[in-house]
Amino acid sequence: MDFLTAYDAVPEADAAQRVALLRRKTAMDRAGLLRELRAVRPVFATPLGVFVTRHPDVLEVLSTPEVFTVGVFGPALEEVLGAPFVLSRDGADVHWRERGYGQLVLAPEDAPRVRALTVSLADGVLDAALAGAAERGSATFDLIQDYAWPAAARVAVEYLGFTGIPEETLHSCTRRMQWAFAVNPGGDPDVHTAGTAAGKELHDRVAALIADRRASSESPDDVLGRMLRTRLPAEFGFDDERINANLVGYLTGYQQNATQCVATAIKELAVRPEVLAEAERAAAEPDPARFDAYVWEALRFHPFVPATPRLCVRDHVLAAGTPRRTAIPSGTPVVAWLSSAMFDEDVVESPTEFRTGRPPSHNLVLGYGAHDCLGRYAASVIVPELVRRVLLRPGVRPPPGAEQSMDHAGTPYPQHYTVTAGPEGP
Template sequence: MDFLAAYDAIPESEPARRVALLRRHMKGDGPALFAELRAGRPVFATPAGVFVTRMPDVVEVLSTPDVFTVGAYGPVLEEVLHGPFMLARDGADVHWHDRGHGQLMLPAEDFDPVRRLTARLADSALDRAVTTARGEGRTTFDYIQEYSAPVAARIAVEYLGFSGVPERTLHDLSRRVQWAVFANPGRDPEVHASGVAAGKELHDLVAGVIARRRAAASADAGPEPADVLGRMLRTVLPPGTGREMDDERVNHQLAGYLIGYQQNATQCAATALKELAARPEALAEAERLAAEPDTGSASEPAAFDGYVWEALRFHPFVPSTPRLCVRSHVLAAGTERETRLAAGTVVHAAMASAMFDEAVVEDPYAFRPDRTPVHNMVLGHGAHDCVGKYPARAILPEMVRRVLLRPGIRPLPGPEGAMDYAGTPYPQHYTVTAGSAPSPRRAGNG
């Protein structure tokens, strides 16, 4: 690739052409583009912002929230969610207060029960998909529409607490919000309006769930459900800890959890399988490990899980995240790439590039499931890393593991096995063979 030569050949007076070329290359072959930038222009200034591609520089940006804030997207996120949320703020008033609360609601102790829940729901969805395919005379089914999306949504219902909300509604609303906030760089007004409407609908749905829970508790209609929403409604913060977590704040928290989870889990369960299928030796070893009865726990993750996280390193859900530089800052000080950034600069921290930084990551293009987690940014990094990282570490590997326990369910080879994005930023269809293997519910955590 010779992207930089083509980019430099476009006059500075034509910024739209430069940005169009950049986005075309990012969409067409992002890994090759990032490799060229790391080698030739690791801090790359463009009309769309400064792209930071080396691991130390990405870490610097994501670990310095007083300089690099979420102001690049925070106001849009709060407009769409119709209220404040930790991912849209920096500082103690909302971000650290609500993040601390969120970590209590989504603790490491949830790893084992959430993994068991995922196994149960995944097996049920696979049974249904295979049975339906056979009944309709099909030899394949849609992995995303019939497996990963509904499983993710069912976990949202049973674990997060979206009781009574249709699975399809959860998936569609979260996609529209995600698209408007994080995958709409040109701020297309139709996409934005759709996201705002989806956020309002989600807010009202959550308000209804909370009202029903409060009414049931007042009527003493049995024990409060043991889900995340139940925890939030039961928890009373001690005096002096900051803002009250009233029902409106609980609403914003729960809706925000869904936005950060549903599309992510749906896509990652598919792209991890895709990346494994592209590496037959890795797939075979993952299949072997998946069948081992001991799948690990929160304190000692299974060897199998490393295959999923390494697969996602090659296809992360969030390849790059924007930050707003709010005061003059010297990035990568003392290095050859030292760059002074002016206040007001939008900086794109390219995590997908950082995870392949040859100067930090040994043999980055080799598939190594035993890599140190320090070099994996799939769940983010720094002040705004994934607040739900503990349940995520249970859900994603187990969704893939349940599939690999069934040898008759695998992606189609070649172009037939390509993912279909259907005009959206997220995979919508992924065809896999339906197989004939029975449900392996006695294996491992299932």
């Protein structure tokens, strides 16, 4: 029995059973569910909100912030951060002003310097991971615990400016924070409390760091240094508290996502041996541009944000002029399925094939519209370079047969991924 037949057989009044069926199918076969919805019911009303699955409709939702706002998760994010942030608001009062500020301090021209920084720092972390495996007499190590998150955090320290704050603190705090506002649909109070406590810890550490920077005659060439040197009109309100909230917000949007991307990109390459061999050859080229395309195509198959929720704040007709035309009433939660849009057969040619060189609009890994990734210029080099450093080590690969063996350890994020640690690897 297909999913929609089983779902429709449940009485509409039994929302709990419909939700249970939907969550079970999403957990067991999300790709199959989304494929069926795209074909049969692309705008799907559920007790959890309206699922939007087709490419043009997802783009419509994400590019219409005056209708589809971040009101679903924005309040929780502000509680976690203790302040408004570019991702928690829509409109000119906070979002567009702070987005402009973010584009100023997270400058596109940083990309070459950030890539070089990533090369240096990541190689050091990878060397230490291999040395640790050798000391233990182990033929493997944990790619996530021993390499991905420490390397990502070390780049954050040096580029964003979290000087003196332990890398483990940056990683553990952002995990709890992101869990609380982004992947806590049931509103678990313990998860929310842990996230707000983590946000308070990071705020206090950054407040002390800002005070130390203000008292020093030195001004490091990092994002925090740039923020402290930037002079804006007082009425814009960019005091040290706003600097604090923005810096912590940038980290929260980066650390867990970058960590996960390293592991999932390598996994998606490893399950395709011919593609992996192509990527290895591209990794060895002096210009990394061709290699980067392999990473972003790999992440299309396993995006770190598969779906993003929005709140419809006024009556809207979605997909007007098409057979999918759907009236969405004000107050309706809407789930824009990025992972489905990237596999829309009517837009993306041969979506199940691994192909580099696809049009940019077919890859939504870094989001789309008003709330796309604010740090995309840095992310566009950090993430592929973290993967590239691994593929340049011939002995560091997932063991044969264990390419899919990624352990979340009871969290929403991959926590463990075993790779080989020597030249005898595959």
